[in-house]
Amino acid sequence: MECVFLTQKNYSKKKRASVPEKWLEIFPYGLVRGLSEVKPILLFSDADEKQVFPMWVDHIDLDALYEFFQEDKNAPHPQQTQIQIIEELGWKIKSICFHRLDGYRLFATLIFCQDKKEKRIVKRAEDLILLALASGCKIYVSKEVIHKSRDIKDVSQLKALDITLGDYKDSQKYLM
Numbered sequence: 001m002e003c004v005f006l007t008q009k010n011y012s013k014k015k016r017a018s019v020p021e022k023w024l025e026i027f028p029y030g031l032v033r034g035l036s037e038v039k040p041i042l043l044f045s046d047a048d049e050k051q052v053f054p055m056w057v058d059h060i061d062l063d064a065l066y067e068f069f070q071e072d073k074n075a076p077h078p079q080q081t082q083i084q085i086i087e088e089l090g091w092k093i094k095s096i097c098f099h100r101l102d103g104y105r106l107f108a109t110l111i112f113c114q115d116k117k118e119k120r121i122v123k124r125a126e127d128l129i130l131l132a133l134a135s136g137c138k139i140y141v142s143k144e145v146i147h148k149s150r151d152i153k154d155v156s157q158l159k160a161l162d163i164t165l166g167d168y169k170d171s172q173k174y175l176m
Helices: 059-069 080-088 124-134 145-150 155-161 165-175
Strands: 001-003 023-033 041-045 050-055 091-101 105-114 117-126 138-142
Touching: 023 059, 050 124, 050 145, 059 124, 080 091, 080 117, 080 124, 091 124, 091 145, 105 124, 117 124, 117 145, 138 145
Parallel strands: 091 138
Antiparallel strands: 001 023, 023 041, 023 138, 041 050, 091 105, 105 117
């Protein structure tokens, strides 16, 4: 298993405003490749680096994720044009909240704000994460989702993803 820890150009690990009890503010931490040939893992951690949250991402997004983690803070992110369009329409991306884990599918809500109005989009987290990272918005995960992400209910689903139970258990020591 290869674990790549890279610097994050848009996020400081400084705690922000208070967060409701059931949510944890998290920050991009690194990428893990090699656990599965099917899906790499994007890691998040809390500000104190005491809790880590894994999110499977598509291989197609790896180049954009690597660009995000590069130290050149002036390099444009691939989603920068989309961010500019959203801002030209008068909206800003406020936050992304990982709120539901359905089997091995993670769902998130991307929250947009304009003056005092809010719009929410609920989609698979892997479809929203690049836009959220490019915007530099706050990232939250429910504590229930963190707990569920560490629970294996159906080993056959892991095998379908070409991961052995041993690989998964080995990865857990890095995630707890």
